[in-house]
Amino acid sequence: MDGPTTHVDRRTLLRSLSAGGAATLAGCTDPLTTDGGSETPRIEIESGRRRDARLVPTLVGFVPETDVTVTARATDAEDRTWRSRAVVTTDRQGTASLASTAPAAGSYAGARSMGLVWSMGLTYRRPPTYFVQDGPEQTVTLSARVGDEVVAERTVTRVFAPDGVTHERVRDEDRGLVGHYFEPPGEGPHPGVVALHGNGNSPLTNFGRMLAARGFAVLAPRWFGEEEPIPDQLVEIPLSSARAMATWLQSREAVTDRIGVLGHSKGAEFALMAASRYDVFDGVVAIAPNAFAFMAPGMVSAGPSWAVDGEPVPTLSRSGNSEIRRKEGRLVIADQIRADLSAADQAQLDRAAIPVEQITGDVLLVGGLDDTIWPMEEMIPRLTARLDTESFQHRVASLVYDEAGHVITVPHKPTTYHHLGGQLYLGGQPEPAAAAEADAWPRIVRWFRDALSGSAQ
Known part of the structure; x- marks a missing residue:
């Protein structure tokens, strides 16, 4: 943009x-650690816990050149579930960073590190129509599905x-x-x-x-x-x-x-x-x-x-x-x-x-x-x-x-x-x-x- x-x-x-x-602001984040020693499919997060830092999800350990459906969901203060999705293809190493990989389908277009967050919507609407945040933190759950099977999941708690x-x-x-x-x-x-x-x-x-x-x-x-x-x-x-x-x-x-x-x-x-x-x-x-x-x-x-x-x-x-x-x-x-x-x-x-x-x-x-x-x-x-x-x-x-x-x-x-x-x-x-x-x-x-x-x- x-x-x-x-x-x-x-x-x-x-x-x-x-x-x-x-850059100064983004540099003040605390990294979220990941377990990089396993080749089990996983979702790694490059970011910090603070809400004003970007989330950069990366798929690691997947079958190379495979379509993976990544979904995000969060629940707001009105107990409404918000969802988004992106279908991405892993590279020859079995990885895909959402910051550099454009989805073939989903709730947003183009390579966007925060696309899964801002594009979350409601399956049904009832007032209010905006995401109601009431409290000091926000939890987002990311899931990766290959075919009909969920092969990796990661929950991130973001604090204000x-x-x-x-x-x-x-x-x-x-x-x-x-x-x-x-x-x-x-x-x-x-x-x-x-x-x-x-x-x-x-x-x-x-x-x-x-x-x-x-x-x-x-x-x-x-x-x-x-x-x-x-x-x-x-x-x-x-x-x-x-x-x-x-x-x-x-x-x-x-x-x-x-x-x-x-x-x-x-x-x-x-x-x-x-x-x-x-x-x-x-x-x-x-x-x-x-x-x-x-x-x-x-x-x-x-x-x-x-x-x-x-x-x-x-x-x-x-x-x-x-x-x-x-x-x-x-x-x-x-x-x-x-x-x-x-x-x-x-x-x-x-x-x-x-x-x-x-x-x-x-x-x-x-x-x-x-x-x-x-x-x-x-x-x-x-x-x-x-x-x-x-x-x-x-x-x-x-x-x-x-x-x-x-x-x-x-x-x-x-x-x-x-x-x-x-x-x-x-x-x-x-x-x-x-x-x-x-x-x-x-x-x-x-x-x-x-x-x-x-x-x-």
């Missing part, structure tokens, strides 16, 4: 996000975080916080990151675990929902609550005063809005960002999303000029957003624009051009144009993936239904989604490492 289209301004050091960053990462539930009535805190092993102090979920209001615990595994102390809050003391709807959320999250992290003995913020979708909007107003964030990562203050997707008359000192932040109004089309039975919201932008005059756009040039830290924007919620071809250029000024003295970069959709999260999981979300069509297709996540993740880690100048590993 092609890499992202990367925008940088004159102050950005792209070398900090080069392939070397990904190694031993030593601690998890704490957070409820702070004084600061109005509810969520999860993840702390890396070691004395610290560690740089901190606030990880903000989107409209779905599920805390980004997987981001939290995986960033903690890389040396960051992470607060993954739920910032609206039914729990007290947080607001019950995404309406007039105080931007000051993001500052409270940062100061909560800074109050921990194991955390430095260098804090970053990561957000996805409405969480990215929240992150950019808050970082534009408060100087507590030294690094920002905005995934599927918006350039304006908008109501949440699907909320037509609920009111503005944000508030400052009890007053609503100016919001771009819905034009009502576009009939929202459907794809696979779901709404394509980006059509309406484009109509809203076209209908607004310049004064309305200026009032609702996020003043990102006021951010006091490094900014990384991440998005897919097939995003059917927020149109990235509109949003990222608008954001980068505001940041490309003489007065903004921090690093700026964007990672734009041509065929990825709205969902770009932690890597190496099934992405077959990434484009489907509740009542909304999210865009993107399985392989580009998987490639975008695998490429973006080490770059995000490296970005925070540089921006926060901490002891992340």
